[in-house]
Amino acid sequence: MGKNLTSRGEDYSRWYNELVVKADLAENSGVRGCMVIKPYGFAIWEKMQAQLDKMFKETGHENAYFPLFIPKSYLSKEASHVEGFAKECAVVTHYRLKNADDGSGIVVDEDARLEEELIVRPTSETIIWDTYRRWIQSYRDLPLMVNQWANVVRWEMRTRLFLRTAEFLWQEGHTAHATKQEAMDEAEQMMHVYADFAENYMGVPVIKGTKTESERFAGAEETFCIEALMQDGKALQAGTSHFLGQNFAKAFDVKFATKEGKQDFVWATSWGVSTRLMGALIMTHSDDNGLVLPPKLAPIQVVIVPIYKGIEQLDKIAEHVEPLIKELRAKGVSVKFDKRDTHKPGFKFNEYELKGVPVRLAIGQRDLENGTFEVARRDTLEKESVNAHEIVERIEFLLEDIQRNIYQKALDFRADRITEVDSYEEFKKVLEEKGGFISAHWDGTIETEEQIKNETKATIRCIPFPAEMEKGSCMVTARPSTQRVLFAKAY
Numbered sequence: 101m102g103k104n105l106t107s108r109g110e111d112y113s114r115w116y117n118e119l120v121v122k123a124d125l126a127e128n129s130g131v132r133g134c135m136v137i138k139p140y141g142f143a144i145w146e147k148m149q150a151q152l153d154k155m156f157k158e159t160g161h162e163n164a165y166f167p168l169f170i171p172k173s174y175l176s177k178e179a180s181h182v183e184g185f186a187k188e189c190a191v192v193t194h195y196r197l198k199n200a201d202d203g204s205g206i207v208v209d210e211d212a213r214l215e216e217e218l219i220v221r222p223t224s225e226t227i228i229w230d231t232y233r234r235w236i237q238s239y240r241d242l243p244l245m246v247n248q249w250a251n252v253v254r255w256e257m258r259t260r261l262f263l264r265t266a267e268f269l270w271q272e273g274h275t276a277h278a279t280k281q282e283a284m285d286e287a288e289q290m291m292h293v294y295a296d297f298a299e300n301y302m303g304v305p306v307i308k309g310t311k312t313e314s315e316r317f318a319g320a321e322e323t324f325c326i327e328a329l330m331q332d333g334k335a336l337q338a339g340t341s342h343f344l345g346q347n348f349a350k351a352f353d354v355k356f357a358t359k360e361g362k363q364d365f366v367w368a369t370s371w372g373v374s375t376r377l378m379g380a381l382i383m384t385h386s387d388d389n390g391l392v393l394p395p396k397l398a399p400i401q402v403v404i405v406p407i408y409k410g411i412e413q414l415d416k417i418a419e420h421v422e423p424l425i426k427e428l429r430a431k432g433v434s435v436k437f438d439k440r441d442t443h444k445p446g447f448k449f450n451e452y453e454l455k456g457v458p459v460r461l462a463i464g465q466r467d468l469e470n471g472t473f474e475v476a477r478r479d480t481l482e483k484e485s486v487n488a489h490e491i492v493e494r495i496e497f498l499l500e501d502i503q504r505n506i507y508q509k510a511l512d513f514r515a516d517r518i519t520e521v522d523s524y525e526e527f528k529k530v531l532e533e534k535g536g537f538i539s540a541h542w543d544g545t546i547e548t549e550e551q552i553k554n555e556t557k558a559t560i561r562c563i564p565f566p567a568e569m570e571k572g573s574c575m576v577t578a579r580p581s582t583q584r585v586l587f588a589k590a591y
Contacts, residue, residue, distance in 0.1 A: 103390055104122075123391050125262075133266035137269075140399060149271075152271065170219045172217045178319050189219045223272060228248075243277045248272050252272075260379075262379040278366065284322070287369045290324075294371075308324070310322060311340075320344050322342070325337055327588075329514045341371035342371060343368075346365040346367055385506050404463065405449065405462045408464065414439060449462075453478065460475070461473045477501075519538050520538075522540070531589065541570075541585075545579075552576060563585050
């Protein structure tokens, strides 16, 4: 199986697009801007989803489901929220089709116009807070901690598989609290949950922080985030958590009776990650040979490829590896024994290398006689011969070591590409020649932030959290600054 991937050094964007398709993760669909997530890609997303769902439930959240359609009037109730999403909304105006009178095909039935247009959800704050008004009456109903796994639509004009599509999959948490501090603690907690998942399961090092006022979620008073660095030196926002204050509670009149018998508006949060994490996973670890997957999220952790002549040899190999497969599966390791007779071993080696399977075993007649397996690890492409009686222990070590190694490699890469600068000229030079995160002083104004963005295409990715105070001068205006922030070009 020839991979024929464009190299990262030649064209990183093309490499990414080719890899997503050739590794059977996803493809473009017949609907402009929308993707088909193929079984192998969806299997990775399912493992992400399962682990995140477990982490959410361990922190006291429950799953629910809310409508796909949102009445247009709901979006009008929170001014900054509708302004933030107005240009991305898909609108449903009619509810019926009919055959054209001239026989030319199907047309919209103009007599079936909706009384009020419906918005295909770009996010669910409005429909959920309209619902919460009925669920919350007293402090006894709080905190209300709900998560939803769903699809959303944001009408993107320029799309890229996983990173930016008109429709994508995600989870969105929406919580209600009796006090401001509880809500702030919740928003911060979910940032830490996302960082834990990114680093310990995806193997992706992230920087935790808060967004500037202009970069916050529409309708939020504070946005916490995790930012990752891709191999091309661009940043990727991997997850966000928002403190919404009482904005949505006031917009939808969600009040509760306090312990003192008074009426007060609840305090809110929302938080989410999406299939954009798939893009982060691919671009953080993969190489010119294909995907490199963290073992904790790999659909197939170990593949066994038999090398044989004739059905008799294949049967002997199958009988030999059957106890190994059972033992590994009993330990929770996902194993595939690829005995297809339609493809040669070389093709299979290339295929599993492209798909990022962490550990590959090969076994032929000579291995049977010697009591050995040829073992290859995907991250370093190193091969070794391992005795059969040591193979389980070796596989367990390799799965842990690969997980640890790819994280450390990404961490070292990021450490080498965080650069402190003190002047705007130095900033521009580092941005163009080195890329990565640039740590610099900023005067805190939206005007300066916009100037930097317009002149360099770099944005403030986050104000690192917790804040490290350091007196200095803004690199652009020389006005006083109390801390450095992180800039980068970003996806």
